[in-house]
Amino acid sequence: RSDSMPNWYVAAEGMQAKEILFTRNETLLFVGPLNQPEQYLRFQGDVLSPFTPEERFQINDATNEKDTEPKHVIPTPVHIHFNNRSIIIDDTWVMHVSTDFPNESMLIADLLNISTSLRKTSIKYIELQKLSHVHILDNNRTRDEAYEINASPHAITISAQTSKGAFYAYKTLAFLKETRNGSNHLPVFTIRDQPRFPYRGLHLDVSRNFQPKKEIYKLLEVLSMYKLNTLHFHLTDDEGWRLEIPGIPELTAVGSTRCHDPQEEECVVPQLGSGASKTAYGSGYYTINDYKDILRYANDRHIRVIPEISLPIHTHAAKRAMEVRYRKYMNYGNKSAAHQFLLTDFEDKTEYLTMQMFKDNAINICMNSTYEFIRHVVRSIKDMHVDIQPLRTLHIGGDGMADVWSNSSDCQTQKIVNGVNDTHHLRQYFVSKVSKILDDEGLRMAVFEDVLSNENTLLNVTEISPKRDVMVLNWNNICEWGNGESAYKLANAGYNVVIGHATHLYLDHTHEPDPKERGASWASRYIDTRKIFGFVPSNIYYNPDQDSNNKPFTQIDICPSNGICTTLKRPENIIGMQAQVWTEAMRTVEELHEMIFPRLLGVAERAWHEALLERTEDKVERIRKTNEEWTSFSAALTKEFMRLDKMGVMYRLPPPGARLINGAVRVNTAFPGMHVEFSLDNEQTWSVVTTDMIIVGKEDVHFRTRSADGSRFSRVVTIKGN
DSSP, X not given: OTTSOOOOEEOOTTSOOEEOGGGOSTTOXXXXXXXXXXXXXXXXXXXXXXXXXHHHXXXXXXXXXXXXXXXXXXXXXXXXXXXXXXEEEOTTEEEEOOSSSHHHHHHHHHHHTOXXXXXXXXXXEEEEEEOSOOOOSSOGGGGGGOEEEEEOSSEEEEEESSHHHHHHHHHHHHHHOEEETTEEEEEEEEEEEOOSOSEEEEEEEOSSSOOOHHHHHHHHHHHHHTTOOEEEEEOEETTEXXXXXXXXXXXXXXXXXXXXXXXXXXXXXXXXXXXXXXTSTTOOOBOHHHHHHHHHHHHHTTOEEEEEEEESSSOHHHHHHHHHHHHHHHHTTOHHHHHHTOOOOTTOOOOOOOTXXXXXXXXXXXXXXXXXXXXXXXHHHHHHHTTXXXXXXXXXXXXXXXXXXXXXXXXXXXXXXXXXXXXXHHHXXXXXXXXXXXXXXXXXEEEEGGGGEETTEEOOHHHHOTTOOEEEEEOOOOGGGTOTTHHHHHHHTTOEEEEOOHHHHBTTBOSSSOTTSOSBOSSOSOOOHHHHHTOOTTOGGGSOOBOTTSOBOOHHHHSTTTTOOOOOSOGGGEEEEEEEEOOTTOOSHHHHHHHHTTHHHHHHHHHHOOOGGGGOOSHHHHHHHHHHHHHHHHHHHHXXXXXXXXXXXXXXXXXXXXXXXXXXXXXXXXXXXXXXXXXXXXXXXXXXXXXXXXXXXXXXXXXXXXXXXXXXXXXXXXXXXX
């Protein structure tokens, strides 16, 4: 259903574009029901039909163990021990402000509503102390984020090596704090904690559909809440350029706006349901001050921002903007300025069609002006980071890489001048050139893996970066394409690998195999929170179970070389994991939130904490342990939903499962503790399910799940009457 885009319009020469009102906004009233198998099945032989209420009930029932205690903290600490006693944090308590961690001291004081002092002036106190090292895991890469908390009835002592660890201790206290009768309460407890990975991230695409600064703030707040420390900020793509760049105003004047303009002189063409108007969906950008504000907000929460400028494919908006600039300066008679940042070889007649159906979204990588453009953009972004969060890594994209320069005279020349023999090797030429630009600026290059492969042969990291310091986002683990081993091959080749596997960590995919669910299904028919929670980053071969049509994988499917899998020889090169959010089908903030949450909490759990399930070789036992730990995790989400409601985060509400037994219906939910409502009068009035059974008569019974604050509801499921 969400594949159908809204906001259609009609236009003709000499006529102002007019919206077709029936297609306006997100209701998709013009899309008929998708109830028949030939409508919702993806291909002949597709076995994944929408869940019936009974099937959903069975799934919920099978994965949730009974009488399991909810997790106290998400993500799970390395060590946590509770005493049965409770601490009342009243006005007799004082926060001793640490000279090493003054900001975190004030955050804790505000959280618990207690006074502060530079000296120990009270019998009951909270103390934040700096230690030379806090050694919890045998992991030097994340020691700076470790912390310890010892809470007794008269003193709470927090130890950390850096402000990062102190900040995460503060976030853990926020999880454990309860307010009763006007007082803050904490348990008596001990926690020793340290993350497994130094990189724990979220990739956010704001090019396909733009989100304003205030919404980025909200996402950063939630990232910090769950101890995620990286925002991979996808700022440019075919559909929009979202960051002001000094000296090149056309990038945002033209490239950030979508409207009906077939010549693309004022804007790029409407896409993804953006409509004909400049003020509709799809338009917008961050000014330099906006971007700096985002950096400050992120830095205060110990979140690094890695900006991405997508190159050399996915550049339609930038190319069109630079062509407008070219024509402007040519009209002025200033040929030098016109060619300065040009990205297009007008003589190149190479024909191609990308997965996104573009015929013109590749910059010419053999023109000197292309690298002048890249150098100017890189320096501009680096300058924005100075004195706020110094830029260390810049992502240049590289996904969807194709060989699209075969007929370029510039590239034919480069083949001679640089000894490049074929178009495949032009990739190495491009990556090496950009790496040199970044290296000159003291920056590390990050890429998607696509750009590093020549006919399935990895580029040598030393040929790209003399420092051998290249970060790679590994998304392609699709076993059907022969890529089940790709993360380990990249790590063994010397690249620093961030795992962002499409089969488990692409949050643009549907939550369920149902046409009413928003999202894609190419990597996996659906990705729910339970699947993400069960992801095993410590052994990627545990993750492939069945293909996108539920056919079980064989060992050869996963490891095509006679079933012999690549061994991870350099585990230190797996530096972390992140979720990917591509926003083609997410125009509104509500749609964005429903796709990200609550799945992101599963990502945070697995990026921080190595679970027992990961160390279990036996598959049956691993599934049992996964269900056991999942039950504890999912039971804790009810409390998290209340916190997210207060923040205005519109997480997805899973439809309830329903089972009909002897004329009565039992219901359950994916996350125990969520309220379910029912209607006996065709959805006119609703009541909360308060008993185990709802008696079914002649009328249909409708069910829906309710948000923790009662303001939002899931899709409705129906049990037919007798």
